[in-house]
Amino acid sequence: NPLDYLYRDSDVETMTDGWDDVTAYGIDHVVDDPKMGWSRYVHGTRVLTRDPGFAYLRATVLALELCDRLVTRLQASHVAPHEALREAERRIFNEELFMPSHGAFSSIGATLRVMNYMCFANSKSKLAQQMVGAKRGWTWAGVQSLEFKSSGVLKTPWGQGTWGLLPLGKGAWAQFVGAIHLLRFESVGETPYAMFISTRCTDSDIVVGRMLPPHAA
Numbered sequence: 185n186p187l188d189y190l191y192r193d194s195d196v197e198t199m200t201d202g203w204d205d206v207t208a209y210g211i212d213h214v215v216d217d218p219k220m221g222w223s224r225y226v227h228g229t230r231v232l233t234r235d236p237g238f239a240y241l242r243a244t245v246l247a248l249e250l251c252d253r254l255v256t257r258l259q260a261s262h263v264a265p266h267e268a269l270r271e272a273e274r275r276i277f278n279e280e281l282f283m284p285s286h287g288a289f290s291s292i293g294a295t296l297r298v299m300n301y302m303c304f305a306n307s308k309s310k311l312a313q314q315m316v317g318a319k320r321g322w323t324w325a326g327v328q329s330l331e332f333k334s335s336g337v338l339k340t341p342w343g344q345g346t347w348g349l350l351p352l353g354k355g356a357w358a359q360f361v362g363a364i365h366l367l368r369f370e371s372v373g374e375t376p377y378a379m380f381i382s383t384r385c386t387d388s389d390i391v392v393g394r395m396l397p398p399h400a401a
Contacts, residue, residue: 187240190240192242194295194297195242195246195247195295195296196239196240196241196242196247196281196294196296197239197240197241197299198235198239198240198277198297199235199237199239199298199299199301199304199306200235200298200299200304201233201306201308203306203308203309203313204309204312204334207231207232208231208232208298208301209231209298210229210230211229211231212227212229213227214227214228234278234298235274235306236273236274236277237306238299238304244294246294249294250280250292253292254273254277257280258273280292280294281294308349310376311356314369314378314395315356316332320395320396320397320398321395321396322380322394322395322396323393323394323396324340324341324382324393325392325393327341328341329341329396330393332347336348338358338359338360340360340361342360343361344360346358346360355368355369356369363384363386364384364386365382365383365391366383366385367393368380372394375395377395378394378395379392379393379395380392381393
């Protein structure tokens, strides 16, 4: 029973869209602007959104206020298609938990606990584990080998690039040699996420990639 693993110490306990400690729990993100002199370093926090697909709300006044705010804003958004409703729910849920009071917006102030991404795993964490945790390389149109690093670095035969996961577990993106590609992953037999179909954003050129066996990494 997943409810046995809740802490029950916050107004809201919810899954994360992250797949490791950095994406799930946040990191001190520093921007360097040399022309600002002694104040050149600006610190901020980067963390992925939370997933309202599985959330536990305690019987508190602030949790009840959050529910009321979500319902009110969703009804006012007038979204009808199921996919659009899911996107609106995710956006509003995160805004109400993230955003500070400012202008006409008043933050509810509900306390938040993010669930362990390994115990309450989302589809992106499973995909990321397959891409990175398998410690294998990948082919690109038959050419070896691509390596998806946990830091977001992508190593390719044509030079270094970057990669990341798309929202709602819809695959990944990869950027190298000045082009961005969208990767949709498929299962091969009993192995999930063992191949991908890449579509280049500029001209819709399609390429197939496959996960290499361990000895080929």
